[in-house]
């Protein structure tokens with residue numbers, strides 16, 4: 001009999017160790033997928049390498065099975081090639097760093113379908129896949145022979161960047177390229193080089209809706225190669241098929257969202273993280289990993305080149321570039337040398353007041369005129385408003401009732417099309433009441449403006465213009481986003497209204513005006529990253545205008561604000577990312593915030609706010625004791641519990657407490673102890689339904 005360690009999905013705080021021991025008649029290679037008995041069930045697991053490869057030993061408070069008779073492995077999925085050692089190491093690092101169990105991370109990042117299949121079922125899938133793949137490969141070879149893709153001449157800056165990377169040993173580079181500077185072409189050339197060297201390339205994008213256009217460009221460039229995508233909108237069968245193609249080395253290119261960072265790639269040579277600053281690279285539940293940060297780790301682990309691309313890098317990445325940790329490559333010019341749009345900041349307090357009883361104007365007269373001129377010339381305008389729905393709240397003019405959510409500390413949003421009130425936090429939805437539910441008054445009014453209302457108002461302001469809207473509500477159906485984007489690209493739309501969805505990454509060729517209709521909300525939130533995020537969003541949005549060199553001269557970015565003197569807008573006017581970053585970094589350094597400090601949040605949820613707070617206070621005491629015992633008390637700050645921005649969601653009160661340290665090491669040591677100590681608090685704080693540690697949290 002052979003003894004083997006198996007990673008199974010037990011939470012970090014279950015009291016069981018990271019892995020459990022089983023026995024098997026056949027020796028099983030590390031990385032083999034198995035089913036093993038746990039309690040009364042058979043659960044999926046992965047045969048884990050014998051030794052820890054990343055970091056210190058796991059605490060051994062769990063069932064180290066020395067004293068017990070070992071249970072046998074129920075089944076090994078032997079037809080699947082074992083997951084490579086580097087994959088196990090990436091998972092192990094993720095588990096340690098983000099304070100989860102190895103098995104939890106390992107199993108949560110595999111395609112869900114894989115856990116359901118037995119060996120015979122899996123073998124059948126792979127045979128089927130191989131048959132199809134051969135057919136498709138024949139087709140690809142034929143089309144590759146027929147149409148060698150035409151390569152554009154590189155711009156001088158693209159050539160410089162590629163030359164700098166060509167001879168360099170694999171490392172993590174920052175590509176700081178302004179919007180429209182042709183970063184994608186750099187990715188394509190790097191992928192080409194990786195493929196030519198017999199290796200695989202992984203390209204990460206922040207959002208699913210950016211995958212189709214990028215996929216199209218990669219398919220066109222590499223007609224003879226197999227490309228697969230990985231994101232959460234695939235069917236379970238597709239996701240498994242794509243994952244298998246990558247893992248078995250059949251796919252040369254993998255394009256995906258953050259979850260793709262865990263895709264095993266036996267010949268990995270390149271990882272590109274496009275729009276590396278984007279918050280969606282951070283997973284917001286379970287193992288709260290940052291795919292961007294893991295890309296850097298994985299590149300080092302597997303000897304792959306990593307390229308982080310952005311026009312507005314995250315301050316963490318920028319800081320690493322400033323301090324020489326990442327070589328910085330710059331593309332400061334747009335392809336075709338067109339200028340970046342000129343920025344117009346409109347003071348909304350100086351605009352004509354609406355007549356009494358009339359809603360405030362959606363567009364300042366000067367902006368309206370600028371859009372009209374574009375409609376007349378056949379150019380497109382893009383209006384950006386980061387709030388979907390018709391109005392963020394309904395209000396009774398008689399008694400002051402507001403459409404709050406009974407389950408959350410938030411308003412329910414009025415959606416006019418289907419006449420519903422919807423909570424964007426817990427999804428609680430009701431028909432709009434005819435009269436005020438409190439006093440029966442019939443006059444209930446929408447307050448404020450979402451994209452649905454903006455679309456309506458713009459339609460009224462610009463009769464004759466073709467107005468369209470793209471946001472999460474208009475793109476629910478599969479394929480609808482592609483359709484709507486295609487209409488924009490084809491020139492069937494004059495004015496496009498949308499949320500953040502339309503401001504990122506799209507290569508619109510006819511847009512010459514972009515306007516941020518109401519960005520002020522983001523200026524004054526308590527989150528220390530709010531200015532960084534708003535600046536990036538506005539720069540990205542501006543970057544959608546004037547991308548075709550022939551219209552770049554007359555491209556404009558408009559901002560409607562009540563705070564025109566805010567320094568953020570001055571930096572935006574100058575398109576001066578470096579200046580903005582420098583001032584932000586200075587503030588962060590003075591305040592002791594990232595990247596000059598490292599943070600973790602402990603979050604807790606309970607029906608009762610006092611219970612959640614009580615738990616966190618006890619946790620804070622516990623952490624203080626641990627920190628002193630570990631000798632890191634001096635280096636760690638433990639803050640008092642506070643409510644987050646939206647404190648109650650779906651009937652549960654949320655509280656959080658911040659842990660901060662100037663050094664990563666002491667913080668990590670404390671967290672590793674803490675995560676195992678916290679469960680002991682549960683008996684005295686039974687009302688706490690959930691708690692979680694978030695390492696390097698993005699929102700505070």
Ligand SMILES: Nc1ncnc2c1ncn2[C@@H]1O[C@H](COP(=O)(O)OP(=O)(O)OP(=O)(O)O)[C@@H](O)[C@H]1O
Pocket residue numbers: 152153154155158177178179180181182183184185310311335504505506507543544547
């Ligand atoms: N060397 C080149 N010659 C001609 N056209 C090019 C070249 N490189 C890129 N382009 C074109 O320039 C446009 C902008 O490129 P791309 O979309 O890669 O910009 P980007 O840097 O990714 O911008 P953003 O940050 O806004 O997404 C695209 O239409 C692309 O096809």
Ligand SMILES: [Zn+2]
Pocket residue numbers: 405406407408423424425426427428649650
């Ligand atoms: Zn709600």
